[in-house]
Amino acid sequence: MKSSSLALKGGILLGAIFLFLKLILPLFTAPLPMSLIWLYLFLTTIGIIVYGTLSGESTEALLGPIFRFLSGEGIEGTTKMARLAVLVLFPLLVGWQTYSGFVPSSQPPSENRTIHPAPPGEFVGLSNPVPNTPDNVMMGKGLYFAYCMPCHGPKFNGNGPASDGFNPQPANFSDPTTIAMLQESYLFWRIKKGGVGLSVEGHPWKSAMPRWEVELSDDQIWKIIMAEYAGAGQKPRTWE
Amino acid sequence: MEHRNSHPREMRRSERVWAYAALLVMLVLVLAAPLGLAMAQEAPAGAAVEYRDVPGIGSRNLIWIVAQQHLLLAGFVLGVPIFAWVCEIVGVRTKDPRYDKLAKEFTKLLTSAYATTALFGGILLFLLIGLYPKLMNYLTDVFFPSFLVYSALFLLETATLYLYWYGWDAMQGRKKGMHLFLGFLLNVFALFIMIVPNSWATFQTSPVVITESSMWAKAWAATWNPTWWPLNVHRLIANVVLGGFLCGAYAGLKYLMTTSQEERVHYDWMGYVGNFIGVFGMLPLPFAGYWLMREVYQYNQQMGITLMGGFLSWLFILQAMLIGILFLGANYYFWLGIMYRIPGSEPKYRRPILIMLVILLVCLGIWMTPHSLVASLEEARKMGGTHHPLLGVFGVMSAKMTVANLMILVTFMSFIMYWRAGKQETAAWAKAAKAVMGVILGLAAIVIVVLGVWGYFVPAITRIDKFSTTQVLIVLFVLLTVTPLTGLLMKSAKTTTEMVWGVMPARAGYALVLNAVMVILLMTLMGYARSSSRVHWHIYGVMQDTSPYAYSPALGYAAAFMSLNTFLFCLMVAFIFWVASLGGEKKPQQKETRVPVVGAGPVPVVRQ
Numbered sequence: 001m002k003s004s005s006l007a008l009k010g011g012i013l014l015g016a017i018f019l020f021l022k023l024i025l026p027l028f029t030a031p032l033p034m035s036l037i038w039l040y041l042f043l044t045t046i047g048i049i050v051y052g053t054l055s056g057e058s059t060e061a062l063l064g065p066i067f068r069f070l071s072g073e074g075i076e077g078t079t080k081m082a083r084l085a086v087l088v089l090f091p092l093l094v095g096w097q098t099y100s101g102f103v104p105s106s107q108p109p110s111e112n113r114t115i116h117p118a119p120p121g122e123f124v125g126l127s128n129p130v131p132n133t134p135d136n137v138m139m140g141k142g143l144y145f146a147y148c149m150p151c152h153g154p155k156f157n158g159n160g161p162a163s164d165g166f167n168p169q170p171a172n173f174s175d176p177t178t179i180a181m182l183q184e185s186y187l188f189w190r191i192k193k194g195g196v197g198l199s200v201e202g203h204p205w206k207s208a209m210p211r212w213e214v215e216l217s218d219d220q221i222w223k224i225i226m227a228e229y230a231g232a233g234q235k236p237r238t239w240e
Numbered sequence: 241m242e243h244r245n246s247h248p249r250e251m252r253r254s255e256r257v258w259a260y261a262a263l264l265v266m267l268v269l270v271l272a273a274p275l276g277l278a279m280a281q282e283a284p285a286g287a288a289v290e291y292r293d294v295p296g297i298g299s300r301n302l303i304w305i306v307a308q309q310h311l312l313l314a315g316f317v318l319g320v321p322i323f324a325w326v327c328e329i330v331g332v333r334t335k336d337p338r339y340d341k342l343a344k345e346f347t348k349l350l351t352s353a354y355a356t357t358a359l360f361g362g363i364l365l366f367l368l369i370g371l372y373p374k375l376m377n378y379l380t381d382v383f384f385p386s387f388l389v390y391s392a393l394f395l396l397e398t399a400t401l402y403l404y405w406y407g408w409d410a411m412q413g414r415k416k417g418m419h420l421f422l423g424f425l426l427n428v429f430a431l432f433i434m435i436v437p438n439s440w441a442t443f444q445t446s447p448v449v450i451t452e453s454s455m456w457a458k459a460w461a462a463t464w465n466p467t468w469w470p471l472n473v474h475r476l477i478a479n480v481v482l483g484g485f486l487c488g489a490y491a492g493l494k495y496l497m498t499t500s501q502e503e504r505v506h507y508d509w510m511g512y513v514g515n516f517i518g519v520f521g522m523l524p525l526p527f528a529g530y531w532l533m534r535e536v537y538q539y540n541q542q543m544g545i546t547l548m549g550g551f552l553s554w555l556f557i558l559q560a561m562l563i564g565i566l567f568l569g570a571n572y573y574f575w576l577g578i579m580y581r582i583p584g585s586e587p588k589y590r591r592p593i594l595i596m597l598v599i600l601l602v603c604l605g606i607w608m609t610p611h612s613l614v615a616s617l618e619e620a621r622k623m624g625g626t627h628h629p630l631l632g633v634f635g636v637m638s639a640k641m642t643v644a645n646l647m648i649l650v651t652f653m654s655f656i657m658y659w660r661a662g663k664q665e666t667a668a669w670a671k672a673a674k675a676v677m678g679v680i681l682g683l684a685a686i687v688i689v690v691l692g693v694w695g696y697f698v699p700a701i702t703r704i705d706k707f708s709t710t711q712v713l714i715v716l717f718v719l720l721t722v723t724p725l726t727g728l729l730m731k732s733a734k735t736t737t738e739m740v741w742g743v744m745p746a747r748a749g750y751a752l753v754l755n756a757v758m759v760i761l762l763m764t765l766m767g768y769a770r771s772s773s774r775v776h777w778h779i780y781g782v783m784q785d786t787s788p789y790a791y792s793p794a795l796g797y798a799a800a801f802m803s804l805n806t807f808l809f810c811l812m813v814a815f816i817f818w819v820a821s822l823g824g825e826k827k828p829q830q831k832e833t834r835v836p837v838v839g840a841g842p843v844p845v846v847r848q
Binding site: 046050054057119125175185234 | 697
């Protein structure tokens with residue numbers, strides 16, 4: 001390892017990770033929010049500092065060029081010009097960031113929506129009173145296809161014909177991080193009370209889920225729950 | 241710099257004036273507090289007072305600060321005797337006098353820390369009785385017998401502590417066994433002093449049905465609530481961690497401040513021991529925390545989701561960051577130890593350290609990735625919500641448990657590497673033993689990852705009860721097999737490079753201080769999480785909070801209080817360290833060998 005190039009290598013690594021997360025990863029999946037990109041860059045920076053300061057020699061290799069560049073010691077030509085540019089542009093960048101942080105904007109603030117907020121007390125500990133029989137599951141599937149399928153899809157994956165009209169999109173029940181993490185009583189609450197029944201941290205204004213208690217009986221809701229688990233190939237969270 | 245070093249105790253006149261002014265302001269604030277209470281609202285004549293308030297700061301905030309300080313001090317006071325006693329035993333077994341000196345040095349801190357803890361306990365009790373009389377009446381009705389037990393334990397603990405400390409020098413030699421027994425008793429009483437009030441706090445979180453019966457039966461039933469033992473175990477381990485890392489921070493500070501090479505060698509070694517004990521306590525701590533959360537979830541789904549999936553779930557992202565920094569800090573200290581204390585080791589160990597660092601950072605990245613991401617409207621629209629289609633899988637427990645276990649394994653590997661550095665195994669079976677250890681570690685890591693991925697495809701209860709438990713058992717198996725095997729190997733190993741103490745760079749001292757601050761921040765964070773999980777209940781589902789403060793503070797506000805509590809506790813610990821140093825033995829008048837301050841350049845080394 002040429003230790004003298006450690007600062008440069010660190011800078012290249014940071015830039016490469018940024019480019020990968022910002023430009024390359026979105027070619028294969030949805031783009032990452034900047035909050036996550038900053039987090040990963042922060043961790044990379046910590047890694048560079050930890051690795052670079054393990055010995056006296058590597059500390060000099062990492063920090064020496066940075067300190068010399070900033071102090072202007074022994075640099076000339078284009079490097080000198082680059083230093084001047086950094087010393088002028090960096091305060092400007094900080095000023096611009098501060099200004100953009102405070103200037104009134106029509107953009108809404110970043111969201112930190114809690115997808116699974118805590119249910120109200122009256123829905124805690126409820127168990128499904130409808131026996132889990134093939135007939136009841138079949139009846140539940142019928143109800144599901146009548147009421148839920150347009151949004152949550154025939155394959156229970158959130159890809160119903162109407163799903164594209166919603167933002168955020170309807171929940172994907174086949175995803176192991178959705179209904180498989182929850183007890184049946186939680187789903188009973190969500191179906192019965194709908195989006196408007198969410199607590200503030202769940203952003204009720206972000207959910208188009210109807211309040212099904214208006215149209216469906218409790219028994220029908222419990223049957224739909226059984227159908228959702230069966231159709232999505234998931235099992236509800238239990239303690240037995 | 242030279243001038244400052246030669247007159248370290250000198251304070252300029254203007255600095256003195258500011259120091260006195262600050263003290264005066266603090267005094268006025270302390271004296272003003274009772275006046276504030278006197279101004280508080282009272283209930284109409286004839287009606288029972290349910291709450292009193294403190295104008296300005298508010299009753300809840302005041303209790304928050306005092307209770308947190310008491311708990312942190314209690315953690316220190318209960319953790320340090322374990323630490324000191326273990327060091328004393330190691331000293332007896334290895335016949336290395338440094339351990340005895342270390343144990344004594346820390347027991348000295350206990351006497352002033354113990355009094356301060358009791359003082360804050362008393363203040364907390366008075367404030368609770370005054371500000372929350374309704375709650376305290378109820379708790380007294382349920383727990384009165386355990387109040388008596390607690391008082392008796394306090395008497396026993398106090399007597400044992402004084403005997404343990406003041407009898408240290410008198411009980412050397414043949415009476416050392418007696419002193420060790422006193423240390424054992426001290427820890428037993430300390431354990432009970434911790435678990436009795438734990439029952440009061442856990443009853444507030446997970447109350448059980450209490451039937452009308454004798455007062456002892458009622459107290460006994462309430463004590464055995466579902467989260468009592470998980471919290472006892474979690475706090476016991478956390479106290480050891482706190483004790484270890486505070487010892488490390490003390491050593492780190494002393495190391496940075498001293499100008500004597502002899503002291504530098506001593507405090508370098510002390511920092512190593514503190515970090516070692518802190519790390520070894522930290523390894524099983526996540527398991528205890530997982531058990532506690534599991535019990536909370538099972539006790540009440542609403543409380544479990546509030547904590548792990550609801551509005552408090554962001555605290556667990558902060559927790560991941562703090563634990564991550566703690567793991568990084570502890571490993572960094574081990575790695576610096578290899579690089580600086582074992583001359584010539586850099587070429588051999590750079591690559592393995594880089595691999596471990598990358599694994600730690602990837603694991604930390606996964607641990608810190610939330611399930612619901614903070615995103616702008618545009619970003620959320622592109623993702624189809626705040627849940628990323630690819631990285632969303634990192635946001636759930638299966639991923640978190642997997643990376644936490646891997647980080648524990650890597651940290652354990654760091655320690656093993658440090659242990660083996662600079663030594664050459666001579667045993668005939670060394671090659672085979674190293675191969676077995678490599679296979680155990682490799683297989684353990686693979687099985688942990690496989691179980692983590694598989695956990696997405698099985699019912700939640702299978703993941704929680706079977707897979708997560710298996711992951712924990714695998715890590716414990718690795719710890720319990722590789723440690724003695726390495727110990728046996730090292731017994732017959734020959735030293736190829738002598739370990740050099742007192743040459744660590746300044747950043748090693750800062751790393752030790754950082755670790756201690758991280759542990760304190762973690763305790764304040766989790767203290768808030770545990771209390772807030774009750775939301776608007778004093779006693780969950782039994783006694784509702786009807787005060788004006790029956791709401792959960794915003795996370796930013798809470799974070800500010802956690803920082804304030806951490807800062808106040810650090811101040812208090814610094815005060816305790818300073819007070820303890822006042823009673824130190826006077827150094828004999830001799831010409832001291834001065835060396836440059838740490839990090840200022842090459843220093844003479846002392847070989848041990």
